[in-house]
Every structure is written in structure tokens, then in C-alpha cells.
């Protein structure tokens with residue numbers, strides 16, 4: 001699968017599977033004595049895993065102007081003062097929580113900086129197949145010797161509960177694979193066999209699966225775009241989603257009004273939103289943003305996917321999904337925004 005997708009000469013020997021990529025990330029942090037370098041905002045589990053194990057966390061600032069993404073300049077700032085310090089830099093794209101991704105030139109620049117400091121690059125590409133235009137490219141192409149690609153079935157197969165995650169290592173990092181396999185052997189032992197057989201089928205990625213992915217992307221792309229426009233028109237700032245199924249809106253334009261209602265933090269904001277409207281989003285604070293930033297992560301998948309996929313089968317190929325479709329098949333999400 002990865003040989004076909006990335007064009008890198010991987011073999012089965014380079015792959016470690018586990019009960020979810022989350023477990024593999026934990027074991028990586030356990031066996032590798034290095035700092036964890038992650039952008040703010042970042043997916044909710046990287047930092048707590050580092051804290052449980054006792055690793056030092058370096059948060060890398062991002063800006064809305066750069067769609068809340070890692071920049072080589074900021075990575076450089078973290079590494080410059082102590083260039084030989086061992087580090088795991090996490091890059092996650094398409095991104096949870098923002099939906100952003102990177103262009104090839106940007107990936108090359110980040111790869112260059114990671115190589116300069118000999119950092120382990122953990123490339124969390126679990127949403128790769130959900131790039132809205134199907135154009136995901138792994139950063140492993142540009143820093144193959146130091147990159148671990150993390151993936152799994154949870155997102156593009158809609159099978160989060162099945163628990164199968166993958167790490168793909170270059171030959172130069174087989175020593176890390178072996179250290180992780182030793183821990184795996186003493187903890188989860190193996191991924192359950194029936195799930196492994198399901199994964200074999202999924203990773204064949206034949207025409208039926210490609211068709212399914214094409215339609216998933218068409219729906220997510222139109223929905224993400226529509227919701228973003230709606231929020232932007234209301235004065236909310238957020239990066240344009242390019243993949244996955246998340247938005248990371250910042251409601252700072254409403255700070256004064258919220259303050260008047262006794263809302264000062266993202267947590268208070270999300271609690272009040274839930275109480276008053278029934279809309280559940282996660283506070284930006286959970287993603288490493290300052291508590292008083294009025295941001296949150298919105299997941300736009302609260303709809304019957306099977307029903308939407310059946311309906312889109314009648315759509316002409318290439319035609320983008322219109323608002324009527326979204327209102328009929330994704331009504332809760334449209335209404336919530």
C-alpha cells in the first residue's frame with residue numbers, strides 16, 4: 001500500500017501494526033528518549049502521552065495567517081539552541097483540528113529542517129486518504145531516512161472502533177521498530193487476527209474502495225467549504241479545510257459579547273454552546289491553545305454517511321455537491337453552524 005502511494009521502496013519488514021496508531025505513538029514516545037515537538041494547536045493525545053511518560057513537550061507556535069501549520073522557521077527556533085538534542089517532531093496533515101494540509105514545497109522545507117537537526121519526524125497521515133482532492137503526498141518522500149509514517153483504518157474506513165494502526169519505518173530506523181516491537185510483545189502482543197484480515201482487504205484499495213473514497217471526499221469537500229464560508233461571513237476566523245472533517249473556528253470577534261455573558265475561556269464557551277443549543281464542539285484549550293482563546297474544534301461528520309453515499313451515487317462524476325444535497329443529507333451539521 002505505501003509503496004504504491006509513496007513510491008518509496010517499503011516492504012512488509014518496514015511495517016509495525018498495533019491496536020490503533022495512538023498505541024503505537026505511545027510506545028514510540030516510551031522507547032525514544034527525546035523531546036516531543038508539536039504545533040499548537042495539535043490533536044489532543046500527543047501531549048498527554050508525553051506527560052504520562054515524562055517527556056518534555058515543546059509547543060511550536062503557529063499563526064492563522066499560515067493556517068495554524070508548522071513552519072520550518074519555527075522548528076528552527078526550537079532546535080537552534082540545542083542542535084544535538086534528540087527530538088520527535090510531529091507533523092499531522094490533513095490536520096486534526098484544522099483540516100489544513102501542506103503543499104509540496106512546504107513539505108520539502110520542513111523535511112530539510114528536520115534532516116538538519118536529525119530529528120525523528122513522526123508524520124501522522126491518518127487523514128491522508130481524506131485529502132479533499134485526493135492529492136495527499138507523504139513528507140517521507142523528502143526525508144525518507146528520518147520519517148515514520150503513521151496511519152491506519154480509523155478515519156478513511158470509518159472504522160475507529162476496529163483498532164488497527166500502522167507505522168512505516170525506513171531501514172535506517174529499524175532499531176526503533178525493534179525497540180517498539182519488544183514493548184508490543186510485552187503489552188498488546190498482536191492486533192486481533194479478524195481485524196488484520198479486514199485490513200488486508202482495505203489496503204488493496206481496489207476500484208470499489210477508490211470509488212467510495214472519491215465520494216466521501218466529494219461530500220466532505222463541499223460540506224467543509226460551505227461551513228467555512230458560513231462561519232467566515234459571520235466574522236469567525238478559521239483556516240480553509242483541505243482534508244479530513246474538522247474546522248478550527250476562532251470566535252474572538254465575539255469576545256466582548258461573550259464577556260458580557262460571563263464567557264471568558266474556550267471551555268466556558270463550549271459548555272455554554274452545548275447547554276444553549278445542543279451543539280458539541282471541543283474547546284481549543286484541549287488542543288494546546290491558551291485557555292482564554294475563544295476557539296474550538298468542530299467535527300462535521302454528524303450525519304448518516306451510508307445514506308449520503310447512496311444518494312451521491314446518482315450524482316454525475318465531477319459535479320460538486322450542492323447546498324440542497326447538504327441540507328438533505330447533512331442537516332444537523334448545516335443547522336448547527
Ligand SMILES: Cc1ncc(COP(=O)(O)O)c(C=O)c1O
Pocket residue numbers: 019020021022023043092096124126151152153154160163164165
Ligand atoms: C490526528 C490523529 N492521529 C491519530 C489518531 C488515532 O487514531 P487511531 O488510534 O484510531 O489509529 C486520531 C484519532 O482521533 C487523530 O485524530
